[in-house]
Amino acid sequence: xxxxxxxxxxxxxxxxxxxxxxxxxxxxxxxxxxxxxxxxxxxxxxxxxxxxxxxxxxxxxxxxxxxxxxxxxxxxxxxxxxxxxxxxxxxxxxxxxxxxxxxxxxxxxxxxxxxxxxxxxxxxxxxxxxxxxxxxxxxxxxxxxxxxxxxxxxxxxxxxxxxxxxxxxxxxxxxxxxxxxxxxxxxxxxxxxxxxxxxxxxxxxxxxxxxxxxxxxxxxxxxxxxxxxxxxxxxxxxxxxxxxxxxxxxxxxxxxxxxxxxxxxxxxxxxxxxxxxxxxxxxxxxxxx
Ligand code: NAP
Ligand code: COA
Numbered sequence: 001x002x003x004x005x006x007x008x009x010x011x012x013x014x015x016x017x018x019x020x021x022x023x024x025x026x027x028x029x030x031x032x033x034x035x036x037x038x039x040x041x042x043x044x045x046x047x048x049x050x051x052x053x054x055x056x057x058x059x060x061x062x063x064x065x066x067x068x069x070x071x072x073x074x075x076x077x078x079x080x081x082x083x084x085x086x087x088x089x090x091x092x093x094x095x096x097x098x099x100x101x102x103x104x105x106x107x108x109x110x111x112x113x114x115x116x117x118x119x120x121x122x123x124x125x126x127x128x129x130x131x132x133x134x135x136x137x138x139x140x141x142x143x144x145x146x147x148x149x150x151x152x153x154x155x156x157x158x159x160x161x162x163x164x165x166x167x168x169x170x171x172x173x174x175x176x177x178x179x180x181x182x183x184x185x186x187x188x189x190x191x192x193x194x195x196x197x198x199x200x201x202x203x204x205x206x207x208x209x210x211x212x213x214x215x216x217x218x219x220x221x222x223x224x225x226x227x228x229x230x231x232x233x234x235x236x237x238x239x240x241x242x243x244x245x246x247x248x249x250x251x252x253x254x255x256x257x258x259x260x261x262x263x264x265x266x267x268x269x270x271x272x273x274x275x276x277x278x279x280x281x282x283x284x285x286x287x288x289x
Pocket of ligand 2: 112114115117123126127129212213216
């Protein structure tokens, strides 16, 4: 298996909280859907009878993940290779999605890049890269999907953010700045595109187990003390985030637009943000740099 292979597997068991045919006839375009949280978001959308398009850079992973999503859910999944920083690639990917399915009812913007770094240790290019993938990338995809489909048909956009930007998390200037920009764009677009019957939302996960983000940002150091400090006494699961997204895209959430659902069990209210403790974690190598 190459380093770029997908190791993703669908959930072995899933309990429906909403009607299983909630999204029948709909199509979702999911950036970052070949891996991690967004793979499971795609899976849970598909379990509710939605077809999906998954979009990111690594073609082998995309193909393998699409096959696994189809196997696990019985729905269709189209893999498309694109870099969210490249408008022409997004335009081609959205054209391919529309040729295949004829519609895009739901857009999930989950593509992102992150790592731990002190602000002063970021090169100019490192800061720019994270801003370009997360913030510019989210804008680029929203603009193309709006122009090519949602402007005339409506839809729901869900941007995946985080909680780092709320308090100003240590070692996360780049990602926090990008996620804050996404949350601000979400408000502006909710106002501008509401008349087009488009809702624009953010879902902000806290730490989510069994993900690349968790591994990079210190997941290996999580112990029972850490979990006890979280109000709900555990970290999130990918399924938790998928279920939150299902609610946000459903008609139960018709009044929700221009805001962020924080899905973190209250973690941001109580989590450590102490310079010296986090610095020790960073230096001990428990978090991947
Ligand atoms: P992940 O599996 O690494 O997901 C990131 C995805 O983005 C990958 O599929 C990656 O695929 C894609 N991507 C990166 N750069 C791209 C680019 N330039 N163009 C297109 N696609 C690109 O990480 P994850 O931990 O599940 O994170 C998913 C989302 O949740 C992210 O928005 C993250 O910020 C957010 N989040 C995660 C956590 C957590 O605990 N994991 C907490 C809060 C928020 P390629 O590399 O193949 O392009
Ligand atoms: N600490 C500090 N700087 C880092 C870094 C780290 N751990 N990793 C990368 N950078 C810097 C690079 O050195 C480079 O800057 P330079 O040219 O001044 O040396 C800059 O960031 C861009 O790196 P590059 O590898 O060229 O970018 P890329 O576009 O190929 O990859 C990343 C983007 C860096 C975000 C990469 O980690 C990635 O693709 N991540 C996707 C998966 C992910 O992050 N998942 C978690 C989501 S929460």
